[in-house]
Amino acid sequence: MLFDRCYPKITDWLYLATNETIDLRFLPIFSYGFWVAAGFMAAAYVIGKELKRREALGLFAYTEKTVTHHSGIDYLSLLLYAGIGYIIGWKGGEMVTLNIDTKFIGLAVAAVFALPKLWMELRKEKKEAYTEVVRIFPSDLIGDFVVICAIFGVLGSNLFNFLESPEDYANFWRDPVGSIFSGLSVYGGMICAGIALLVYSYVKKINVPNLFDALAYCFILANGIGRIGCQVSGDGDWGVVNTATKPDFIPQFLWSSTYAHNIADMGVMMNGCTEAHCFVLSEAVYPTPIYEFLMCTAIFFILHALRKRMTATPGMLFFLFFILIGIQRYTIEQIRDLSGRGLYHVFGVGLKQSELISIILVIAGVFGMAWTWFYYNRIKKPTV
Numbered sequence: 001m002l003f004d005r006c007y008p009k010i011t012d013w014l015y016l017a018t019n020e021t022i023d024l025r026f027l028p029i030f031s032y033g034f035w036v037a038a039g040f041m042a043a044a045y046v047i048g049k050e051l052k053r054r055e056a057l058g059l060f061a062y063t064e065k066t067v068t069h070h071s072g073i074d075y076l077s078l079l080l081y082a083g084i085g086y087i088i089g090w091k092g093g094e095m096v097t098l099n100i101d102t103k104f105i106g107l108a109v110a111a112v113f114a115l116p117k118l119w120m121e122l123r124k125e126k127k128e129a130y131t132e133v134v135r136i137f138p139s140d141l142i143g144d145f146v147v148i149c150a151i152f153g154v155l156g157s158n159l160f161n162f163l164e165s166p167e168d169y170a171n172f173w174r175d176p177v178g179s180i181f182s183g184l185s186v187y188g189g190m191i192c193a194g195i196a197l198l199v200y201s202y203v204k205k206i207n208v209p210n211l212f213d214a215l216a217y218c219f220i221l222a223n224g225i226g227r228i229g230c231q232v233s234g235d236g237d238w239g240v241v242n243t244a245t246k247p248d249f250i251p252q253f254l255w256s257s258t259y260a261h262n263i264a265d266m267g268v269m270m271n272g273c274t275e276a277h278c279f280v281l282s283e284a285v286y287p288t289p290i291y292e293f294l295m296c297t298a299i300f301f302i303l304h305a306l307r308k309r310m311t312a313t314p315g316m317l318f319f320l321f322f323i324l325i326g327i328q329r330y331t332i333e334q335i336r337d338l339s340g341r342g343l344y345h346v347f348g349v350g351l352k353q354s355e356l357i358s359i360i361l362v363i364a365g366v367f368g369m370a371w372t373w374f375y376y377n378r379i380k381k382p383t384v
Contacts, residue, residue, distance in 0.1 A: 004253065005259075005260040005261050006232065006233060006234030006259050006260060006261045006262045006263065006277070007031050007232050007233070007261070008030065008031060008233055008234070008261065008262075008263035008276065008277050009025060009027070009029055009030050009031060010029045010030070010031050010034045011023075011024040011025045011026075011027050011029055012025060012031075012261075012275075013031070013232075030233065030263075031229055031232045031233040031263075032229035032230065032232075032233040032235055032263070033229070034229065035225055035226055035227075035228045035229030035232065036222075036225075036226045036229055038225050039221065039222035039223065039224070039225035039226040040146060040149075040150070040222055042221055042222065042225055043218040043219065043221050043222035044142050044145075044146055044218075046217075046218045046221060047142060047145070047214050047215060047218040048139055048142050050214040050217075050218070050307065051137070051138045051139040051142075051211075051214055052139050054210050054214065054311070055137050055138065055139060057311065059207060059210045059311075059314070060137060060138050060206065060207055060210060060211075061205075061207070062135040062136060062137045063135070063136045063204070063205065064133055064134070064135055064136070065133070065134055065136055066131060066132075066133050077117065078114055078117055078118055081114045081117045082110040082111075082114035083110070085109040085110035085111070085112060085114060086107065086109065086110035138206050138207075138211060141204070141206075144200070145197065145215070148193065148196050148197055148200055149193040149196075149197070151196075152189075152192045152193045152195075152196040153189035153190070153192065153193040154189065155192055156189045156190070156191055156192025156193060190219065190223075191357075194212075194215075197211075197212075197215065198212075207314070209314030209315040209318070210314045212315070212318045213307070213310070213311075213314055213315065213316075213317040213318050215318075216303065216317060216318045216321035217299075217300055217303035217304060217307065217317065217321060219321075220296050220299045220300050220303065220321065220324075220325060221296070221297075221300045223292075223296050224292065224293045224295075224296025224297050224299075224300060225293070227289040227290075227292040227293040227296065228289070228293055230289035230292075231287060231289035231290050231293070233262070233263045234259040234261065234262025234263050234264060234277075235262070235263055235264055236262070236264040236266060237288070237289055237336075238257070238259060238285045238286065238287060238288055238289065238336075238337060239285045239286025239287065239288040239335045239336050239337055240285060240286060240335055240336070240337050241283045241284070241285050242255065242256040242284055242285055242286045243283075253287065253290070254287065254290060255287075256284035256285060256286060256287065257281075257284060257285065257287045258280050258281045258282075258283075258284050258285075259280065259281050259285070260279075260280040261273075261275060261277045261278065261279070261280070262277060262279060262280075262281075263277055264279075265277055265279045266279055266281065267279040267280045267281040267282055268280060268281075268282050285337065286335045286336075288332055288335060288336050291332060292328070292332055295328045295331075295332070296328065299321075299324045299325065299328060302324065303317060303320065303321060303324070306320070312376070313372050313373065313376045314372075315368065315372045316369055316372045316373070318368070319364070319365045319366075319368030319369040319372060320365065320369060321365070322361045322362070322364055322365030322368065323361070323362050323365035323366060323369070324365075325358075325361060326357075326358040326359065326360075326361035326362035326365065327358070327362060329354055329355075329357075329358045329361075330354075330355055330358035330359065330362075333352055333354050333355050333358070
């Protein structure tokens with residue numbers, strides 16, 4: 001079963017699932033990166049559908065742009081795509097493979113980014129050069145949204161992880177890049193990617209409330225799917241020790257796990273193990289990534305069910321997302337193992353960074369929903 005043990009690479013699971021007949025373990029297809037990519041693709045599909053729905057209702061204006069299609073290959077654009085892919089693969093790979101040399105992963109991701117672009121350029125090369133005026137809707141910019149979220153999400157998640165890791169403060173002056181690029185924080189990625197998208201939307205003159213309504217419930221989908229990668233790879237993002245007696249009706253993988261073969265190489269060495277990662281936790285812990293996957297999936301379906309009802313009040317869905325994700329994250333933090341993380345003292349109460357941000361999000365969400373309701377019911381009539 002997928003959750004019986006950890007599979008640092010998808011090919012590890014494939015090898016065992018086929019009774020050791022298909023051995024592709026030499027390929028650097030890491031489980032965490034695979035599921036994060038799956039989350040991005042699922043979110044991109046969903047947001048495309050939602051943006052088109054809102055565009056059909058006239059909630060987004062289009063912009064016109066004169067585009068000149070050249071007959072030759074745009075090598076500068078091709079190099080840009082490859083460069084972005086290399087950076088994401090190289091630095092992102094280091095974070096999820098514990099600083100193993102991942103330059104090969106960078107080249108692989110660069111190829112994933114550049115080859116589709118090269119294919120389009122080669123097709124274009126066969127045509128004669130021409131100029132046309134095209135209409136650009138937000139749904140045409142999904143590629144830009146994904147790239148912005150990927151770049152600023154990685155930067156933000158590492159920055160916020162650094163801010164709550166006291167051990168990295170002392171190492172900052174010795175290795176500033178290594179200290180900052182040493183871990184992940186979902187909230188950091190969400191906040192920094194959100195700010196970057198806000199600036200991008202302002203520059204592109206996109207209706208921000210409607211855009212962020214669509215982005216909100218797509219983010220929770222991507223986050224939930226990405227948590228499968230945390231669980232399957234065993235990246236250390238698990239809960240505290242679970243010493244309670246398991247009820248008979250709850251499957252073992254939902255109750256506790258020792259994360260055998262975890263990619264973080266945490267715990268004790270397994271006897272007779274010949275795999276690349278031979279560690280197992282000495283005590284079973286709560287499998288919090290599974291809980292987060294289930295909670296995020298539930299939030300996604302709640303927001304999906306309410307999105308049409310809240311279309312008339314742009315921003316309402318986004319602030320509801322604030323409340324739900326704040327409650328979800330604060331709840332899971334109560335059983336998550338974050339030993340060694342610094343606390344923020346607010347009014348004499350020590351809070352983890354994620355707990356503090358969760359509280360702020362819930363408060364902001366409540367006030368935001370109240371203001372949005374007041375604005376559309378007392379100041380301005382609903383748009384739909």
